[in-house]
Amino acid sequence: MLGGTGFVGRAIAQAAAGRGWQVTVFHRGRHEPPPGMARVLHGDRRADGGLAALEGGEWDAVVDTWSGAADAVRASARRLAEGGCAERYAYISSRSVYAGPVAAGLDETGPVVAASVEDTAEETAGDYAREKRGGELAACESFGDRALLVRAGLILGPGEDVGRLPWWLLRMARGGAVPAPGPRELPVQYIDVRDLAEWVLDALPAGLSGPYNLVSPPGHTTMGGFLEACARVTGGGAELHWRSPESVLASGAEPWTGLPVWLPPGADYDHMHRGDVSKALAAGLRCRPVGETVEDTWEWLRQLGGEAPLRPDRSPKGLDAETEARLLAMPG
Incomplete structure (x- = not known):
């Protein structure tokens, strides 16, 4: 594992x-x-000599x-390939690499x-899509x-350090009236980090290569299924007040x-919620129910004291x- 201490890397290393x-x-x-x-092993691949700890190692696969x-x-992949240190290389990319506008149902x-293998931090300046595409190249x-x-979509689950599902859970735990962005039946796509990890670890020994969209299939859950699961598992007595997209945008949220x-x-x-994942499904992708992702993330948050x-x-x-408050005051 290159990394392995953060959200996605930790989940893959543990699995x-x-x-x-x-x-x-x-x-x-x-x-x-x-x-x-x-x-x-310790090192910093952005520093001169920062990959020295990899010298002489042999691995079946790198993530x-x-x-x-x-x-x-580029530096790490080149070192590992030229030294004969690794057989396969999995790069956790993103569906953000697709050039917009992205039509519903877009496949790999x-x-x-546009990106280059020579892109530096100064050149990309935090352009996430360009950085991920450059990493692929x-x-x-x-x-x-x-x-x-691995072109992952929205990643959720225990260990999340981006703040999306944790915010909803902590807000539901406070209870009271909670504005719910609708429509309730609006489908959403995401991938539980543990399902991503298991798929990657199956794909490597199977010899899979090239790009794969990795996110739950269309219809896996909806905004209603997602938010109602958050309200249910936290037990805070939150009351969902659904608001139309027009009302949400008018409120400034x-x-x-x-x-x-x-x-x-x-x-x-x-782009985010209507991607084609038939290739990954055919290659064995399995996605656990939304309730399991939400419940396990809540249990993890509770173990951290709710922070x-x-x-x-x-x-x-x-x-x-x-x-x-402004959104709650808007018409449904």
């Missing part, structure tokens, strides 16, 4: 160890690695969750954003048809950030009290 695999974690040493690792500029992926053959440059590109997960019907919604971690490069999510 691999749970299978009895010998797992090596390479990271900067800023956080504790998951328990059960066979080996822990890389890097979210920054492509030059870091859709057009992608860097993985393929060194590993070719031995590179697996921000889709996706102010109201995590939710997007109004339109181009952005089609969710947040990555320093991610902004806080959720509504402030004034915007919430």
Whole structure:
């Protein structure tokens, strides 16, 4: 695992160890690695000599969750490929790599954003789509048809450090009237981080390569199913007050950030919640029920004392009290 101490990397490392695999974690040493690792290596691939700890190692597969500029992926993939250190390379990418506007039902053959393996942090300046596409190119440059590109959608589940599902859970736990962005039957797509981990770990020994959209199938759940599960498991007596997309937007509530997960019907919604995942389903993707994801995330939050971690490069999510009151006052 390149990384392995954050949300997605930790879930994959833990799942691999749970299978009895010998797992090596390479990271900067800023956080504790998951328990059960066979080996822990320290280094910073953005620094001169930062990959020295990988010298002489041999691995059946590498999983890389890097979210920054492509030059870091290029450095690690090149070192591991040229040294004969690894057989396969899985890069956890994103469905954000597709060039907009993204039509509903787009599969892996859709057009992608422009990027380069030589992109640096100064050049991309936090352009997430370009960074992820550059990472894909860097993985393929060194590993070719031995590179697996996991184009994940919205990722939720225990350990989430972005703040989407945790915000909804903590808000529901406070109880009272909660504005619910509708319509209630609006389908949403996401992937439980544990389902992502299991699929990746099945795909590597199976020799899968190239891009795969990885998110739940259309119709897996709805905004109603998602928010009602949040209200139910927290037991706070929250009362959902459904509001139309028009009312939500008129209130000034921000889709996706102010109201995590939710997007109004339109181009952005089609991109995020109407993706084609038939290729991954045919390759064995299994998605657990939304209630299980929500319940297990709530249990994890309770173990933390009700305070969710947040990555320093991610902004806080959720509504402030004034915007919430304004939205509640809007017509349904």
